Amino acid sequence: MTGDGMDLWRRLRGLVCTLVALYLIAPLVIVVIISFSAASFLQFPPPGLSLRWYVNLFHDPAWTDSLAVSVQILIPSATLATLLGTAASYALVRGRIPGAQILGAALMLPIIVPAIITAAALFGVYRGLGLNGTLTGLIIGHVVITMPYVVATVSSGLRTMDPRLEDAASTLGAPPLAAFRRVTLPLLLPAILSGLLFAAVASFDELIVSLFVSTARVRPVAVQMWSNIRGDVDPTIAAIASLCFAFAFLALLAEGFLRRRSGTEGQR
Amino acid sequence: MNPPPDRRALLLVPAVLVLLVAFVGPVGWLLARAFTQPQPGLQNFQAIWQRQGYLQVLWNTIEISAMVTPICLLLGFPIAHAMATGSPRLRRWLVFIVLLPFWTSLLVRTFATVILLQRTGPVNALLIGLGLTAEPLPLLYNMAGVMAGALQVLLPFVIFPLHAAMVRIDPAYMQAALTLGARPMRAFFRVYLPLTMPGLLTGATLVFISTLGYFVTPAMLGGPHQTMIAQLIQDQIAQFGNWGMAGALSLLLLLVSGVTLLLLHVTVGLKAAAR
Numbered sequence: 001m002t003g004d005g006m007d008l009w010r011r012l013r014g015l016v017c018t019l020v021a022l023y024l025i026a027p028l029v030i031v032v033i034i035s036f037s038a039a040s041f042l043q044f045p046p047p048g049l050s051l052r053w054y055v056n057l058f059h060d061p062a063w064t065d066s067l068a069v070s071v072q073i074l075i076p077s078a079t080l081a082t083l084l085g086t087a088a089s090y091a092l093v094r095g096r097i098p099g100a101q102i103l104g105a106a107l108m109l110p111i112i113v114p115a116i117i118t119a120a121a122l123f124g125v126y127r128g129l130g131l132n133g134t135l136t137g138l139i140i141g142h143v144v145i146t147m148p149y150v151v152a153t154v155s156s157g158l159r160t161m162d163p164r165l166e167d168a169a170s171t172l173g174a175p176p177l178a179a180f181r182r183v184t185l186p187l188l189l190p191a192i193l194s195g196l197l198f199a200a201v202a203s204f205d206e207l208i209v210s211l212f213v214s215t216a217r218v219r220p221v222a223v224q225m226w227s228n229i230r231g232d233v234d235p236t237i238a239a240i241a242s243l244c245f246a247f248a249f250l251a252l253l254a255e256g257f258l259r260r261r262s263g264t265e266g267q268r
Numbered sequence: 269m270n271p272p273p274d275r276r277a278l279l280l281v282p283a284v285l286v287l288l289v290a291f292v293g294p295v296g297w298l299l300a301r302a303f304t305q306p307q308p309g310l311q312n313f314q315a316i317w318q319r320q321g322y323l324q325v326l327w328n329t330i331e332i333s334a335m336v337t338p339i340c341l342l343l344g345f346p347i348a349h350a351m352a353t354g355s356p357r358l359r360r361w362l363v364f365i366v367l368l369p370f371w372t373s374l375l376v377r378t379f380a381t382v383i384l385l386q387r388t389g390p391v392n393a394l395l396i397g398l399g400l401t402a403e404p405l406p407l408l409y410n411m412a413g414v415m416a417g418a419l420q421v422l423l424p425f426v427i428f429p430l431h432a433a434m435v436r437i438d439p440a441y442m443q444a445a446l447t448l449g450a451r452p453m454r455a456f457f458r459v460y461l462p463l464t465m466p467g468l469l470t471g472a473t474l475v476f477i478s479t480l481g482y483f484v485t486p487a488m489l490g491g492p493h494q495t496m497i498a499q500l501i502q503d504q505i506a507q508f509g510n511w512g513m514a515g516a517l518s519l520l521l522l523l524v525s526g527v528t529l530l531l532l533h534v535t536v537g538l539k540a541a542a543r
Binding site for chain 1 (some may be wrong): 274276277278279280282283284286287290291292293294295297298301343346347349350362364365366367368369371372373374375376377379380381382383384386388389390419420423452477480481483484488498501502505511514518521522525529
């Protein structure tokens with residue numbers, strides 16, 4: 001009796017897992033296949049294979065310009081978000097600061113508040129400052145949106161790290177800065193790099209704030225994709241989507257690698 | 269009497285400053301418009317209340333969020349359970365499969381869903397091939413499309429909190445219930461399910477409030493009947509320059525999300541206290 005019920009549940013669970021896994025992966029597989037299509041519209045299965053959409057991606061100035069803009073936003077915003085987020089996490093987790101819990105929650109607000117509200121608000125305030133359509137405006141918006149990812153990753157990294165290691169360093173006479181640089185930082189580095197990676201991916205993918213704040217002349221990839229999807233759809237968009245997907249794949253492998261490293265180092 | 273101030277607090281200053289100047293300030297500015305434009309007063313809220321079209325959009329928003337949440341929980345539960353109790357190998361695969369879309373841009377996944385579900389797409393080809401339907405089914409630009417797209421995006425939000433709750437459950441509890449003669453179903457509903465409640469509630473809240481603010485999914489996969497509040501806010505600004513209305517709608521959206529989060533805080537807080 002008991003065995004039967006458990007067996008049924010196992011089988012049902014296996015079925016749901018398989019179907020959901022297919023459902024999560026199928027769209028990604030199909031996009032990759034279509035990106036190599038020879039047809040000039042989104043036909044599946046494609047009638048033939050070609051690399052024309054990848055060629056188009058790197059020759060069409062609309063795409064190359066937006067790729068350049070995205071990189072120019074991503075590098076400074078992910079770096080800033082990582083620096084500010086790491087400093088804040090350190091203070092929140094290790095400091096004895098009244099109201100640290102509330103401050104920590106406040107720092108997560110930009111990913112809790114719907115992006116449309118942040119986007120509309122920044123667009124409205126930027127109008128008076130002439131920041132719409134500028135890289136500066138976009139970078140500020142992206143720092144705000146991506147910082148919570150860094151705070152979450154680095155804080156959880158710090159929480160799993162034994163504070164006695166730092167205490168030992170200072171008891172043995174290391175000045176606070178040296179203790180941080182020689183003990184905390186190396187141990188925390190995997191978490192910080194994970195946060196940086198998270199922030200970079202989030203910045204590259206960010207659409208809604210960019211949609212409001214950018215203009216036709218300064219337009220990141222996500223916005224270019226958006227206007228393309230809304231207009232004439234050709235498989236170029238599948239090509240860029242496949243590249244994003246490949247990037248996510250590599251990022252995930254890198255993240256897993258970092259996590260494993262920090263995991264083993266934490267156990268030692 | 270007071271403990272000496274911790275100098276590490278200074279490390280918080282840059283992040284908090286950015287948050288205040290580039291987030292709290294602007295959002296406050298937007299929300300204040302609700303009461304000041306076009307004239308001081310509550311006329312924006314009255315206008316929402318009086319316009320059938322706006323109320324319909326608010327209703328759509330709540331309806332879609334309320335429909336997505338239970339489906340997400342039902343589909344996410346077995347996966348989280350397999351992740352929590354399966355072999356390490358299975359666990360690694362499932363984490364990878366669930367995280368891969370999570371790392372892939374929302375836009376890319378939504379676009380892929382369009383290809384998958386279009387009239388001539390693979391899903392319809394499969395259904396016709398299996399003889400389940402003679403005509404291609406309308407899977408896009410309606411509720412089915414929005415559900416399919418939203419679930420794609422939101423499943424990880426329930427799977428991870430559920431998984432976190434499940435790994436904390438001692439398998440001995442279920443074993444004890446079964447040994448003492450409870451049938452598996454009863455043991456599940458009386459012992460296992462209540463123990464996953466913090467994870468279920470957290471996942472449900474995350475899904476519900478994320479869906480409330482959805483913009484890309486209903487715009488790309490839904491039809492006119494699935495217009496949601498975020499699209500309405502964008503229209504107010506981009507088409508009409510009506511900042512008062514945009515502020516009022518934003519305030520409503522924030523209010524619903526805030527109340528939902530508060531409910532989570534109260535219930536899960538109580539659950540934790542009861543243990």
